[in-house]
Amino acid sequence: MSDKNNDFKDIENKIKKLPKIEDNTPKEVLFQKIQNKMDQSEKPKRSSKRWIIPTMATVASLFIILLIAQSIPWNHVADQQESSMDRNEATTEESTEDSEISDSAIVPNEQKEQETQIMEDESKDEENNDLSESQSFENEITNEEEFVYHVGYEKNENLFDVHTAVTTNEAQYAIPITLIDTSGGTDVNYYYNALENFIDPEEYGIELSLLEGLEFNIDALSTTGFIDVSSNFSSASSGTMGNMLEQILGHMLVPYGFESIPFEGSTNNLGQLAGQNPLPLSVEEEVPYKYYQAGEEYSSLLVPITNANIANIEETLEYMKEDEEPFNVFKSIPNDASITTNEISNTTIEIAVESEHIAENQTTLKMVEAILMTAKSFGYQEVIFDIGINEVGTYDLTTEIKVPLQINPKLLH
Amino acid sequence: MKTTFEELYDKYHTDLYQFIFYMVKNKENTEDIVQEVYVKVLESYQTFKGDSSEKTWLFSIARHVTIDFFRKQQRKKKRILDFFNWSEKGESIPASQALPEEIAIQNEELKQVFLALDDCTEDQRSVIILRYIQSFSIKETASVLGWTESKVKTTQHRAISQLKEHIDTSTRKENSVDE
Structure with missing residues (x-):
């Protein structure tokens, strides 16, 4: 054993002796x-x-x-x-x-x-x-x-979407965030294993700690790989936290096409999830979107409300009129709004909203983006708005609007 | 922008150049990658929030750009091999290039270590360079690579084992030729 240590020391010393290479460019x-x-x-x-x-x-x-x-x-x-x-x-x-x-x-x-x-x-x-x-x-x-936008439409061959997710500070909801890598790199592990370098919890009042102790070793392009569970991982000890972790992993991996993900390492630390290895992954569909804002000093984020149990899109839109103050989650549609929907085709829906609060302002823009995300979660590709104004921000409301590509986008580099 | 560049250059350029050189082992490629790193750093400097240290942020970008370079090289190599349908033969041809002057004048043992770096994975090489050539701490290395500290330690151990194995094999081969 001691010989081995000496051999290792010897190699380490040799590496340290490798010469300094000078850059000759002034x-x-x-x-x-x-x-x-x-x-x-x-x-x-x-x-x-x-x-x-x-x-x-x-x-x-x-x-x-x-x-x-x-x-x-x-x-x-x-x-x-x-x-x-x-x-x-x-x-x-x-x-x-x-x-x-x-x-x-x-x-x-x-x-x-x-x-x-x-x-x-x-x-x-x-x-x-x-x-x-x-x-x-x-x-x-x-x-x-x-205007501040909460969704993105960025798409070109040099951009790579890194789908991530965080939790509200009460760990009530999972919030998807899309990091947009402009360098053309596709190594999601680089981001997943150091999320705190790319998402500042203090900016949004969110939690990243649920993923602490998990190390991603995956290839998003071939949908292969595994998550290594370290011996100090404890975030899934309760059933609630286990469910939250499941949701987060769903938001992160399902967009790439993962249907399940295997765990390796100290899998006993996974609590109730330990019995499901590989863990089946899914993202809840047909959900309303509201806004999470931890306080006045924090930036807001669009959040899918996953415990709503709602039957159809009209009910879903109605549900978006309610604040959930204890969780810092706020309505995305004014509570005086009268809402009607008309499905034009499998891919297009017309949504009319009438409210005294609608004007060319940030609140209306947020409503439009929350409705677009909600429509997307119901499988629609386009929304025709009838809200009494012709434009808000960069949205032309006189014509159909495609559903967004990214939620809570954050451009990197 | 020039002031930012000069500050970064004065503080980190030697280490940055060193890191990239030992990763790619070719001066021309190193120069290209170094420029690319500065472009990315200067373009995103305004958005750097200081969550990590400036040094680890810079080196994590350098590693990212270097890995992108490797991937581009691999794709290029694959396209060429596919075009000529030489895949089996092509993969067995070792990529050889002349040793840089600074290495060529060193003793055989150091040359062996330098060559043995080729046998390490990109991750192992990153750890070896950061830990032993740049003298980064385990914590700093973990921050640059976006890993846990325990992964850095494990990778470091495996890398040294890998280097030792390569050097032992080379030494055995040399001895048998001498006999």
Whole structure:
């Protein structure tokens, strides 16, 4: 045994003696290369808005010409030059605001399609279309700055959704959260085994501790692997906590296609779950969505209410009018609302809500997103809203809206 | 941005370069990966909340980017092998590359250790480099890798066993050739 220890020490010492490898690239050169890479990755965003400055300059010039024409006699040239300068400054400000928009991470598809459309139109008929488009952008800027979104529509080949779940601070409900990995990586273990690095419990007033002592060794793409239970794992000791863990694992793994998950290691610590190895996984469907907010200082999260026992979507929507204050769970539909539903097809449902509280504000946006998630849990793909307004945030309520791809999205890196 | 870069560079660059080099064992690839790491770090620096230390956060990004690099390499290799239908033959060809100058001038024992790192898994290599070359504590290593401390200890033990086995086998082979 002692020989073995000595051998190990010997190897460790040799590793420590491996030489330092110097980077010969000067700091300045390295920074330049990094900056070039960052510029390259930003280029497409910038190019999509490249028309803004020349367009606004053209518009400003036309406006000045108009002013000049109207202000004959021509003895106020100096004043006009001043006003021209003011307008140029305004143009610069607007283009700055616009570039901020391009950095926003999670916006519904409708807006993206609109942006794409703008880019296409640009090449066809810049001068005719740009004024009205830039005006509609101004409206979006306002909305973008005001609203907070609780669902996401992000989808492209470089993004990978890491489905996670946490619990409310009373461990009453499981809350799914989607981490969106922009680096193209697909190793969910990297996130699952260090969730506290990516989700700040203090930001939401939530609990991550239920997963402490579990180590994920899974491949989300091939739906294989297992969870290693450490000897100090104790979160599933009671029946309630066992059920909660089951729900959390369902939210995490079912979206990848897992139907069950095996446990290894100290499986006796799994309490009532120990008898089910592999553990069958599921996510409760046909559920209402409300908002969890642990206090004024915390951010809110959409939460599926899993103990509701409701028969149909109309009853479900009614249930969304009730607060559950002891658990910091709050209604997503105003309690004076009158709700009617009309199933257009297996995939589309029309939902009408009438309430004095509906307006273009955050509360209504939250209602729309909670209804979209609820409709999704009933298997619908699109919702037609009739709530007395035409838009809220980036949602165009005059047309059907697709159900979201991500719940409580959090963009990483 | 430049100030942030300079601060990070001054504090961690040597260690960062070292970590990535010993993971990929090739200077050109190391330089590419280092740049990629800085891009990711600078892009997300505003969102770094300090839940982990700056150092472990930086190295966890470095590890992530390096693993992505390995995966891309594997996919590329597989595509080439599939294209030529050389899979069986191809997999048996060891990937050989010249030793970096810094290693080539070392004694045989250190060269053996360097080569033996190839026999370790990515996880084992990460632990070996962080623990022995970078002198990270068990706790810091666990934080970088997103593991429990006990997993770090187990992986470390297995990695050293793996290295020992490789070195013993090489030594036996050399001795039998000499005889």
